[in-house]
Amino acid sequence: MITLRFYSIEDWESFVNMKSELIELKAQLLNLRRMVDERTKEVKQETEKRERIEHEVAKLERLNIIGQLAAGLGHEVRNPITTIRGFLQMLQNKTDLLTYKSYFDLMIEELDRTNSIITGFLSLAKNKPTELKRQCLNKLLANLFPLLLADAYSQGKKCIFEPGDLADLDIDTNEITQLVLNLARNGLEAMPPDGCLTISTFMDGQNIVLSVRDEGPGINSEHISKLGTPFFTTKESGTGLGLPMCYSIAGRHNALIEFESGPDGTTFLVRFSQPMEKTHSEN
Template identity: 55%
Template sequence: MITNSVEQENELLDKAFRASPCLMAISAISDGRYIKVNKCFEETTGFSAEEVVGRTSIELNIFDTPTRIKVTELLINQGTIKNIEASFRRKDGSNRVGLFSAEIIEFNGQKCILSVANDVTELRNYEKEVSKLERMNLIGQIAASIGHEIRNPMTTVRGYLQLLGAKADYMAEKATFDLMISELDRANEIIAEFLSVAQMKKDELKSKNLNEIISNLYPLIEADAFTQNKQICFIPGVIPDLKFNVKEISQLVLNLTRNGFEAMEERGYLSIRTFTEGKKVVLQIEDEGSGISPECLNKLGTPFFTTKDYGTGLGLATCYKIAENHNAKILINSSSCGTNICVLFPI
């Protein structure tokens, strides 16, 4: 009778293990080799049970060595861990984020680790997007509330500086007046960027082809390339018309191309491509710069964050706002060979 009860309990636990919506795995604590994984583990990681059992997470490149050591040490010291956030890799090489919990158990006569993980990648991505939107809304509120009030007295000061600089009594100080005026102009440009972010609206959308918008801008982009001794190429694909705010999309293209030019040495090559991918129209801008560090990559689009000596950190923030207004997404991949930016517009 007791034997039947134990068998029923084991069968129930096995069913719960296999049917769990979380990633579950049992591995030997001695060498880390997997003994058993559930269906969710297979589906999320892309590895079949046959590929996993008998191998370690390090051999499969699911976890790196420091992560495995950290988890094992915590388990040995505490006997259990709960909701430790760590990244893991799928079979295809893509990274995911999981909340891991684990306990030491005895399984088939040996000490093992029972690990349970929730894939929270989408949640973390959503939180980042919400945080970015909150920052954009904050900057818009600041711009709307103080932008005009700052601009008006600056205009007055600039006018008096021009008048004084033109007088014979102050000719010796003309260079100083010119410097002050140029600094006021720079401050005014920053405020203008503030206001452009604050005043963007989702209306004023007209049916237009992205290729036509870029073609109209191309002489200006070519002029930028020429003055910086850079190379530029536009490769238009066959794409459908979409609803665009032409002024905003023009600003987005100019901001992204100018960022690309500034990232490259002389004779660097920048390409602009358009194409369809599934149910998306893709604008791809690729440069041959030195790339963006992972630390900076995570901060891109944050207002005021810039790697330029004289940048405001609003150019890319404006691009993200424009993309949001068009229900589009900006994806950035970067390496030491250059940066690839894709703007995905839904069809």
């Protein structure tokens, strides 16, 4: 224990001053620590965000290279496929070949599947032309909704559309339709019968966000890093081109795709970061 002895009133005063300075210094130190903690947290969040964006850009670049390769090959392969399909259709109707009808059907079906894989591949190229038109995303979704509803009902599942109040957006109708169909089909395929798929839109600051939420079992953690890689699929009859197409389309629309997944379901968010106008379009 320290014993303090004061020889004069000045001694006492300077001790009291020192003590209050010390208390103030301590408070400043605590404040500084808090600021350092907050700044560290901010830097960590910024770094994570930057890493996420870099990861997305690298993924898009890979998709673009694949898409460019496919563009060259795809056009060459498509022409002979069209010729073969035409001949098969012609032969299919010959009376002496009617016994082979089921074979012809199967061959044509397989050619159509090949064609749709090529179409999916072609859409991965970054330089694929887009026809942007200013419109309300809700309108596009409302037009598409009956198709999604029919898809859901045919599997004994439900589908809800919750439109938010949105600004207009420059989008390519066909491409965004394809993106919504791919995400919605993944959601429906992930859910057991009775599950409900919720499609909603909302504004998040300046961003328009499209959300596709399912009640499936979530994405297996081992699969998360592979999502968006062409031909990655866990489904028997999947091609693994659905999500790569979505990422590619999002890239062409200056949008980011994020997802949250857990045992109660998965939510895919498409965040459009285009400069917005407050007005709504009339068409």
